Amino acid sequence: MKTLRLTALLVGALALSGCTRTINISPDESVFKPSAPVVNKAVAYYISDEDRAKKVVTPGGGGDKVTYAPYGELEGALRKVLKTRYNDVYLLKSPNDKAYIAEKNISYVFIPRITTNSSSGSALTWPPTDFTIDLECQATDASGASVWQTRIQGKGQATFSEFKSNFALAAHRAAEDAFTQLQRQLGEAKAPH
């Protein structure tokens, strides 16, 4: 009886170990408040449908992994940060849609490239304790010429007592860090304005 109970528990543990757990890395967008004067220009950003739908898998703890959609779940943060700096923000269906760019009088097009990674120091709990977001952002003018680019790494950490109520906390902190840095850089003199 005791051996069979132990076997049943091990079967349960094995079924759940090595699992890929779904998290959502979207940060709280209300943290991105205007920090520089608004530039009275319309800008746009471009994320392909493939990138928006793409899901990635990165390490968690206890042998588990986590999966999420970096572009789809961070698009809101990018839009919000651009809206704090520029008067109007559009979504482009194609990066070279000259007719739309001209019709809406768009001055700059921002194109993000996002890579992520995660890890955990815990052998027992699956949520990541460490999360990084590498954000490259290029801006082109209406003619398509590159006018600005930046590379940012956002980092986030969370302990067990912190992520008990939010399994993606390390990721949220990394996202807030990355996009706060982007917001600050967009407010600098050398950024498109």
Add this chain to the structure above:
Amino acid sequence: MRRGLVLALLAIGALSGCTAMAPEYRPNYDNAQEFRDSGEGKLAVGEFTPDKSDESAITSMRLRGSSMESPYGTYSAYLKHALERELKESQRLDPKSGVVVSGVLLSNTADVSSFSVGTASMQARFMVHRDGKLAYDKIHSAQHEWPSSFVGVKAFEALFANYHITIQKLIASLFKDAEFQTAAK
């Protein structure tokens, strides 16, 4: 002898008696951009109510013995909040507008009883009143399905990642309707 194995399997397959909160709505920015490009008229969002006085009468959730609550109180309120959010992203939301969109939630379902596929659907009647006169009255429906899991926890994670897409599709159906675009101008 068998009881331990059955209990372990139940723990994997089910989340009996759990009540979870659905994640907050995330807008579809494609939806919002297309609606923004379709016109400039601003809309206010009026009341959204369930078809029956008790919303549970139009809600069907087969969630392996568990339940999922709306983060906005009711699912009618969820739909209202989602529409407000999409209109805000479209820059076409104005609470003071004389053009008001309201609705009646007719049905709301979610089903993760299958070990391979999760599904959700929603049907609602949308009305537009322009200065008090009815300008639009139509029913829209949307369905969405996704890969699910035998493991209860993973089935719920997939449900939380996908439920809001059903609402996105419902609002997309509304926004793409040429008659709604005309009523909203």
